[in-house]
Amino acid sequence: MKYFKILCFLLFTYGVKSQNVYKTPSGAKYHLASCRMVNNVSQVIPIASAVEIGLEPCKICKPPISIRSNLASQNRAKGESSTVQCRGTTKAGTRCKHRTSIANGYCFQHNPD
Known part of the structure; x- marks a missing residue:
């Protein structure tokens, strides 16, 4: 078998x-x-x-x-993620907490395009 x-x-x-x-x-x-x-x-x-x-x-x-x-x-290394934390800042001046897979590093709300 x-x-x-x-x-x-x-x-x-x-x-x-x-x-x-x-x-x-x-x-x-x-x-x-x-x-x-x-x-x-x-x-x-x-x-x-x-x-x-x-x-x-x-x-x-x-x-x-x-x-x-x-x-x-x-074969990807353990802990390697396909998303990153957004590089944008909120109105309060703190870093955005969203995660994004967009290549420029910004989430949908902070995307400069």
Whole structure:
């Protein structure tokens, strides 16, 4: 039974890595062939390439997520956060307590853009 589980995992891993997905010219996501977002101008690429160039899976057609992208997110150091405390100041003059993942370091209320 143990060997059967290992064999199934290896076949699944091979299937995910070799699967082709579609990238639209201006999109930031990758899609299945059956997705309504795929047009005739879409480019066929391997799923591993889609993840390498930073594309995310479509929320409509839900293509498989690459095994490599899951492993990369697990390799983050403990305590490392994707959010930071806002650099803005309140009307009272104290530092804002909101956390943000926006690259400039400001929350939605203090964003200078």
